[in-house]
Amino acid sequence: LSPLLLLLLPFSNLSSQHLSPLASVPLVPIKSTQPIMTPLSQIHFPLHSQYKGNSGLPGMKGQKGGIPGMNGKQGEKGEPGSKGEKGDLGPAGVMGPLGPKGNPGSKGDNSKVRRSAFSAGLSKPFPPPNIPIKFDKILYNDQEDYNPSTGKFNCSIPGAYVFAYHMTIRGRPARISIVAQNKKIVKTRETLYGQEIDQASFLIILKLNAGDQVWLEVGRDWNGIYVSAEDDSIFTGFLLYPDDIFETLA
Numbered sequence: 001l002s003p004l005l006l007l008l009l010p011f012s013n014l015s016s017q018h019l020s021p022l023a024s025v026p027l028v029p030i031k032s033t034q035p036i037m038t039p040l041s042q043i044h045f046p047l048h049s050q051y052k053g054n055s056g057l058p059g060m061k062g063q064k065g066g067i068p069g070m071n072g073k074q075g076e077k078g079e080p081g082s083k084g085e086k087g088d089l090g091p092a093g094v095m096g097p098l099g100p101k102g103n104p105g106s107k108g109d110n111s112k113v114r115r116s117a118f119s120a121g122l123s124k125p126f127p128p129p130n131i132p133i134k135f136d137k138i139l140y141n142d143q144e145d146y147n148p149s150t151g152k153f154n155c156s157i158p159g160a161y162v163f164a165y166h167m168t169i170r171g172r173p174a175r176i177s178i179v180a181q182n183k184k185i186v187k188t189r190e191t192l193y194g195q196e197i198d199q200a201s202f203l204i205i206l207k208l209n210a211g212d213q214v215w216l217e218v219g220r221d222w223n224g225i226y227v228s229a230e231d232d233s234i235f236t237g238f239l240l241y242p243d244d245i246f247e248t249l250a
């Protein structure tokens with residue numbers, strides 16, 4: 001206790017309240033039997049003015065003041081950020097359902113169908129030997145693979161061909177050969193003399209390449225192939241089937 005407080009103690013005894021050294025004297029509840037207290041400022045302290053006390057110890061450090069402030073208001077919305085880089089390609093999607101059936105296609109070009117056939121007859125009997133017999137009466141030769149002026153069939157479509165002849169033989173014997181690629185691949189003969197009439201026929205299937213040629217020949221003194229108003233001798237050939245069913249379009 002400071003000396004000042006010590007001096008005040010006698011007066012504070014009048015009240016139940018504590019007294020701060022520097023505060024004014026509190027108002028004491030007035031009781032009719034008690035006198036009004038004299039204010040402290042009016043009290044003269046004769047002893048106190050003559051003795052100066054020593055300095056007190058430094059006070060303790062005060063507590064940090066102030067209550068932390070409340071959170072501030074939310075700021076304004078920022079500007080949009082710059083565009084990001086393009087992402088990686090995603091995985092392939094699932095295969096879709098099967099589409100509806102399409103319409104029928106247009107009709108094919110008939111002219112592309114591969115055909116080759118001919119049939120031709122002799123107009124004069126007893127053809128010259130050892131050269132192609134010229135069957136000059138055309139019965140059918142739309143593709144003109146057979147040449148009536150040479151008597152040769154010229155293959156334009158590779159494939160399997162049928163060749164056949166049907167001859168009337170009269171007055172002399174006949175040796176008839178089918179020649180392909182300059183080789184007599186079929187040889188037949190008919191021995192007949194006088195006015196007798198007979199028929200000779202043959203049929204063969206040959207595989208031909210484009211440019212292969214086929215014709216008939218008779219031998220010397222064996223050329224009894226006959227024709228008249230009542231008798232025909234015919235050479236026939238046709239494509240049985242081509243090597244390539246479909247023509248390759250260039």
Ligand SMILES: *[C@@H]1O[C@H](CO)[C@@H](O)[C@H](O)[C@H]1NC(C)=O
Pocket residue numbers: 154155156157210211212
């Ligand atoms: C025979 O046919 C082939 C193939 O088509 C052709 O190149 C050739 O010129 C023809 N030859 C004759 C004599 O017509």
